[in-house]
Amino acid sequence: MTEPVPAPSAAAVATIHLSQLLKSPVISESGESIGRVEDLIVRLPGGDAYPPVSGVVVGVGGRHVFVSADHIAEFTADRITLTRNKVNLTGFERREGEVLLRADILGHRLIDVAAAELVRAYDVELDDTGAGWVLARLDTRRPARFFGLLKTSSGHASRDWKAFEPLIGHSQSMTVRVSGRVSGLKPAQLADLLEDADKREQGEILDRVHSDPELEADVFEELDPDKASRLLNDKSDADVAALLGRMRADDAADAVMDLRQSRRRRVLDLMPAGQRTKVITLMGFNPASAGGLMNVDIVSCGTDATAAQAVSIIAAATSLQPEALLKMHVLAESGRLVGVISLVALLQAAPGSLVADLMDSDPVRVGPEADLTDVALLMADYNLYTIPVVDQDDHVLGVVTVDDILEATIPEDWRRREPAPRPARESGPLTAENAGSGTGGPARS
Incomplete structure (x- = not known):
C-alpha cells in the first residue's frame, strides 16, 4: 500500500501573485516558447473549498487557447x-463554474462578507x-503611487479568499457561485451593498437575493426610496x-407612491x-403623519382573554413583523381600544x-x-416602543413602531457615515489538508 504524501508545512507553501504571472512565457516540453499567459482559470468547488487552478488561457498567434492544468x-x-x-x-x-482571475477578479469589486x-481586488x-495550485x-x-506611477511595494496585504464573494456577472456560473454567505447578511447590509454597487454589480446581488423571496422583500424595505424606485423600474409589473x-404594507405603500x-x-x-x-388605505394618509408611518398589522384580544391565551395569539402571529408583536391591544366587543399590555408583562x-x-x-x-x-416626542416622554393609531371612535387603525420613527427622523448624512473599521482576523496556514476545508490561508504583509 502506497504511503500518503505528507502535506507541506506553512513555511513550505509556495505562493505566486497573478500580477507576476500575467504575460509570462508558456514553454513547451522541448523548451520552445508557445505563447504568453493571458489568464488563469479556477473552478468554483462545492462546499467551502478553495478554488483549484484548472487551466491557463494562453495567447498564441493572436488567439486565446486553453491549456489544462x-x-x-x-x-x-x-x-x-x-x-x-x-x-490545441x-x-x-x-x-460553467469557471472563474477567470484576470477578467473576473483582478481590478473588480467583490463583497467583503x-x-x-464592496472592495476591489x-x-x-x-x-x-x-x-495542486489553488486561489x-x-x-x-x-x-501606492508616486508622481502618478505605481510604486513598487515589498509586501502584500492579502486576505483569505473565503472572506469574499465574487460578482462576476457570468450567468452560467451563477448556480455554482450562490452561497449562504451572501444570504447570511442582514437585509440592511445587503441594501447598503446595492446602494454602493454599479448597475452590473446590482444585477448580480439582486439575482442572489431573488432566490429568497422573503429576504428580497426585507432588503427592499431597507433601501433608500430613490434607489428602490430605480430598481423597481427595471422589473415587470x-x-x-x-x-x-x-x-410590510407601509413600506409597500411608499414604494407604490414612488412608481x-x-x-x-x-x-x-x-x-x-x-x-x-x-x-390603498395607507396611501390615503400623509406619508409624514402617524397614518402614513403606521403598520396596519397588529395583534389583539378581548377583555375576557387570559395571559396564556394572549401569549398564544402572539405566538401564532408568525406572518406579522416582530415589532408589531411587542404589545397586545385589548379591544371591547365594539372593536374600541380599551387597553394595551406588553408581551413582557x-x-x-x-x-x-x-x-x-x-x-x-x-x-x-x-x-x-x-x-x-x-x-417621536410621545415615545420619548413615555418610553414607548409602539403607539397605537386610532380613529375618532377609538378603533385601532394600526401601530407606529420606534423603528419607523427612527427611519423617518435620522438625518441623511448620519445614514451615510463610514462604519468603524473591523479588527482583522488571522487564519491558520493553508496546506493540502485544509485546502478543501473552511480553514483560512495565512495573511501576508
Whole structure:
C-alpha cells in the first residue's frame, strides 16, 4: 500500500501573485516558447473549498487557447512549462463554474462578507498545496503611487479568499457561485451593498437575493426610496406586485407612491387582495403623519382573554413583523381600544390572569393625522416602543413602531457615515489538508 504524501508545512507553501504571472512565457516540453499567459482559470468547488487552478488561457498567434492544468509540468512566477510540445489551438470558451482571475477578479469589486462592503481586488495570490495550485488570497490594498506611477511595494496585504464573494456577472456560473454567505447578511447590509454597487454589480446581488423571496422583500424595505424606485423600474409589473405583496404594507405603500403614475394601478391590481387593501388605505394618509408611518398589522384580544391565551395569539402571529408583536391591544366587543399590555408583562403574569386586570387601561394613542415629531416626542416622554393609531371612535387603525420613527427622523448624512473599521482576523496556514476545508490561508504583509 502506497504511503500518503505528507502535506507541506506553512513555511513550505509556495505562493505566486497573478500580477507576476500575467504575460509570462508558456514553454513547451522541448523548451520552445508557445505563447504568453493571458489568464488563469479556477473552478468554483462545492462546499467551502478553495478554488483549484484548472487551466491557463494562453495567447498564441493572436488567439486565446486553453491549456489544462494536467498538462503543466512547472508553475513559477516567471513562466509556465508544459508536459507536451503542442497545444490545441481551438479558441477558448468559458465553461460553467469557471472563474477567470484576470477578467473576473483582478481590478473588480467583490463583497467583503465580514465588513458587508464592496472592495476591489488589486492582486490575487495562488498557493501550491502539494495537491495542486489553488486561489488562496486577495490583495485589496490599493497600490501606492508616486508622481502618478505605481510604486513598487515589498509586501502584500492579502486576505483569505473565503472572506469574499465574487460578482462576476457570468450567468452560467451563477448556480455554482450562490452561497449562504451572501444570504447570511442582514437585509440592511445587503441594501447598503446595492446602494454602493454599479448597475452590473446590482444585477448580480439582486439575482442572489431573488432566490429568497422573503429576504428580497426585507432588503427592499431597507433601501433608500430613490434607489428602490430605480430598481423597481427595471422589473415587470408582475414582479413588482409579487415583491410588494411580501413587504410590510407601509413600506409597500411608499414604494407604490414612488412608481410612475402610469404603473401604480397596474401594480396594485396584480397585488394580493389583502395587501392591496392595506396599501390603498395607507396611501390615503400623509406619508409624514402617524397614518402614513403606521403598520396596519397588529395583534389583539378581548377583555375576557387570559395571559396564556394572549401569549398564544402572539405566538401564532408568525406572518406579522416582530415589532408589531411587542404589545397586545385589548379591544371591547365594539372593536374600541380599551387597553394595551406588553408581551413582557404577559409572559411574567400568571397564565390564568385576566388581561383586563393587567392592561394599561388608558394607553397613549394618536390619531392618523399626528405628525412624526409629535409621535417621536410621545415615545420619548413615555418610553414607548409602539403607539397605537386610532380613529375618532377609538378603533385601532394600526401601530407606529420606534423603528419607523427612527427611519423617518435620522438625518441623511448620519445614514451615510463610514462604519468603524473591523479588527482583522488571522487564519491558520493553508496546506493540502485544509485546502478543501473552511480553514483560512495565512495573511501576508
